[in-house]
Amino acid sequence: MQDLTVAERIHSQFEDLTRAERQLANAMLENYPVSGLGSITAVAETSSVSPPTVARMAKKLGFGGFPEMQKALRVELEAQISNPIAKHDRWSESAPDTHILNRFADAVMENLAQTLRHINPDTFDAVKQLLSDQDRLVHIAGGRITRSLADYLFTHLQMLRDGLVYMPPNSNAWSHYVLNMQPGDVLIVFDIRRYEHDMLRLAEMARERDVTVVLFTDQWGSPIARHAAHSFHCRIEAPSAWDSSAVTLFLIEALIAAVQDKNWDETKERMAKLEELFDQMKMFRKFT
Amino acid sequence: MQDLTVAERIHSQFEDLTRAERQLANAMLENYPVSGLGSITAVAETSSVSPPTVARMAKKLGFGGFPEMQKALRVELEAQISNPIAKHDRWSESAPDTHILNRFADAVMENLAQTLRHINPDTFDAVKQLLSDQDRLVHIAGGRITRSLADYLFTHLQMLRDGLVYMPPNSNAWSHYVLNMQPGDVLIVFDIRRYEHDMLRLAEMARERDVTVVLFTDQWGSPIARHAAHSFHCRIEAPSAWDSSAVTLFLIEALIAAVQDKNWDETKERMAKLEELFDQMKMFRKFT
DNA sequence: ACGATTCTGAAATGTTTTTTTCAAAAGACT
DNA sequence: AGTCTTTTGAAAAAAACATTTCAGAATCGT
Known part of the structure; x- marks a missing residue:
């Protein structure tokens, strides 16, 4: 469960979601992941559900609460956008990557x-x-x-x-x-x-x-x-x-x-x- | 001023920013725009400045306050994500990749x-x-x-x-x-x-x-x-x-x-x- | 070198957001 | 249909967040 993206979690648990939650899930996947970055009220509103539904689903997906899920979204986004050069394996191959x-x-x-x-x-x-x-x-x-x-x-x-x-x-x-x-x-x-x-x-x-x-x-x-x-x-x-x-x-x-x-x-x-x-x-x- | 991105506003006013504000500006551009999406406290912490500094800079950049700036960031992000061509393969964003x-x-x-x-x-x-x-x-x-x-x-x-x-x-x-x-x-x-x-x-x-x-x-x-x-x-x-x-x-x-x-x-x-x-x-x- | 000014963050205050509670609504089962 | 369970959102409570205030620190200008 730890390393799944929010989208993956939604998909894997979609069957267990209730009607309002599925509605929310679909809305979140619609413009993923940006649509999940507003306040819980904003997210609830664009999906036409109530804030508690959003909070409940976050917990259902394995997060401590809505803010935690949102943080996961931000981390995903960061990885997605981040610069390709920032990620390289070690440059000097024979030197450990802690080498100066x-x-x-x-x-x-x-x-x-x-x-x-x-x-x-x-x-x-x-x-x-x-x-x-x-x-x-x-x-x-x-x-x-x-x-x-x-x-x-x-x-x-x-x-x-x-x-x-x-x-x-x-x-x-x-x-x-x-x-x-x-x-x-x-x-x-x-x-x-x-x-x-x-x-x-x-x-x-x-x-x-x-x-x-x-x-x-x-x-x-x-x-x-x-x-x-x-x-x-x-x-x-x-x-x-x-x-x-x-x-x-x-x-x-x-x-x-x-x-x-x-x-x-x-x-x-x-x-x-x-x-x-x-x-x-x-x-x-x-x-x- | 209306249609400038947050990054553009930062650049155009960089000279008018104070030391702590520049520190914050750099941190925000570092992983732009994701780094600006957390709470004001989180943003302040990752830049090693205080929350008031963040709020002040948001106003300095022409926003009503931090939440308003954050919303602008989300809008930008959405536009950026939905436009796959505008990817980050170019370094200096506004320069064509044939620029020296x-x-x-x-x-x-x-x-x-x-x-x-x-x-x-x-x-x-x-x-x-x-x-x-x-x-x-x-x-x-x-x-x-x-x-x-x-x-x-x-x-x-x-x-x-x-x-x-x-x-x-x-x-x-x-x-x-x-x-x-x-x-x-x-x-x-x-x-x-x-x-x-x-x-x-x-x-x-x-x-x-x-x-x-x-x-x-x-x-x-x-x-x-x-x-x-x-x-x-x-x-x-x-x-x-x-x-x-x-x-x-x-x-x-x-x-x-x-x-x-x-x-x-x-x-x-x-x-x-x-x-x-x-x-x-x-x-x-x-x-x- | 010394005041005057600007900058900065801790703390207090006010605001929004998130969570919890709970009662009504919807559905399920007998 | 009636009762029980589940789901849902309104509202209250709790928590987090954003802003303002203010005093100390840093910087500037003379």
């Missing part, structure tokens, strides 16, 4: 799915547009931890366009950088957890100069969001003392790909030139 | 799954062990693109241990760094695609000095693998002219988490000291 690798993988998968649900494609496209606009200077700033992410974005954008300014994480020097910002410029800031006060000030100052601020932050949202024209909230949950930036990096990469797609011809040309330069510097070995 | 966001997400998920299948947990644990060993110096080197990843690893390991050397990506200076390597030391190198010749030379020289080389590379494998005691092959496929480092970053983070777990007591102490130092520096900066 698998636990971390779970977290990152979930973070990715969550983040994507939060993201507004319009925001994404708008930022893509901003970054594609060669007439705007793009300033990139990161904090203590997010510096690497800022760096990653900068390195890749460099291959796509010029007019980029990388602002070093040492905030003492920022005021000078702000002086060089023009109205219409773009400032990309990373601000995650332990939000940094200097970063907020930077965003404020930039905004005062009519610079469009784009923010990468976590699911809770840095206070900078108030000043940002566009914000990306990336989920950073991880089984660790620190947060996971993997999803933030994914988003950065997706943005880079989008910008690259947008002006593919120019990009291709630029890349060719760059490759040539790098080859001349003999930094790379031929692919074998 | 969704395509990139597909690629990254696939990369992660593939990578995990190929990782040998013994390798992982062995590297964890190496990084936990305070008696070995750990040298970290990255290339043109992978520099950010090396930087990320360095920044985080710094919070876990000392005896770390970050080798700048400018390869001219590397020979001096190699001079300082001792037998038993560890060298972590990142080498992905367009494998860099200097990186290979670095690994060779390190190996000659009995340094244990750990390599992060792509699915094809840098030639450095021949000299490395341990190699991680991360899949880097992406719908882009560049590769995706998201999975490599995931692996770095998982390693950091593993090292941190191993000696948690020492780590905790170290972190406390570091926080203190950072606070002091912040204060110092304020007065200058």
Whole structure:
């Protein structure tokens, strides 16, 4: 009896149900399982029976009462709707699923799915547009931890366009950088957890100069969001003392790909030139 | 406001939500919309906020109260269930599945799954062990693109241990760094695609000095693998002219988490000291 | 660093929902 | 038909739920 769905229980006991109960049962199966999610009064009403009948049937089906049956319905629904990725068997097959690798993988998968649900494609496209606009200077700033992410974005954008300014994480020097910002410029800031006060000030100052601020932050949202024209909230949950930036990096990469797609011809040309330069510097070995 | 879904309302007003409300909003979107169907107490509990917060947010979102919001959720659910085409195969709901966001997400998920299948947990644990060993110096080197990843690893390991050397990506200076390597030391190198010749030379020289080389590379494998005691092959496929480092970053983070777990007591102490130092520096900066 | 403001949850209050009770209605059996 | 059993819903009682109030906590702004 334990693991049967409500529908299965109804079917298996249909013979034992009374007239009013069968009427109710049919109504519940009609739009299953949503029809059973209202209050007992609502359920009773849509089936044209009385609330006690509903309560009695719930008990007859083996539940403690109506709320218990409703909870079972919710659990069923959750299983039915839930994300396919949330359910996977162990990733790294030879490692137990309590191994940090698998636990971390779970977290990152979930973070990715969550983040994507939060993201507004319009925001994404708008930022893509901003970054594609060669007439705007793009300033990139990161904090203590997010510096690497800022760096990653900068390195890749460099291959796509010029007019980029990388602002070093040492905030003492920022005021000078702000002086060089023009109205219409773009400032990309990373601000995650332990939000940094200097970063907020930077965003404020930039905004005062009519610079469009784009923010990468976590699911809770840095206070900078108030000043940002566009914000990306990336989920950073991880089984660790620190947060996971993997999803933030994914988003950065997706943005880079989008910008690259947008002006593919120019990009291709630029890349060719760059490759040539790098080859001349003999930094790379031929692919074998 | 009338015809917006609850999720849309949450997104559009996310900025105006307070900390506890955001926590609740995230929890509700987590298993949307089922997670919002319990009693106000249940919803509050699963989000770790108080019932009043739930009631307040419902009003903030434009509903008369919690029951009204819940009813809206039920209506949405019904519409969603009865329309089998509107299933959840798309990630970012309002973006078509040809949107770069969704395509990139597909690629990254696939990369992660593939990578995990190929990782040998013994390798992982062995590297964890190496990084936990305070008696070995750990040298970290990255290339043109992978520099950010090396930087990320360095920044985080710094919070876990000392005896770390970050080798700048400018390869001219590397020979001096190699001079300082001792037998038993560890060298972590990142080498992905367009494998860099200097990186290979670095690994060779390190190996000659009995340094244990750990390599992060792509699915094809840098030639450095021949000299490395341990190699991680991360899949880097992406719908882009560049590769995706998201999975490599995931692996770095998982390693950091593993090292941190191993000696948690020492780590905790170290972190406390570091926080203190950072606070002091912040204060110092304020007065200058 | 210090008030002013906003936010938050415990507790109290008011409301709705659920269950129980019970009498009437329907049906079953003699 | 008459009596007994079962079923049913109205109404009351009990329980759970939702909202409001309020004081402490956190945050903000100067």
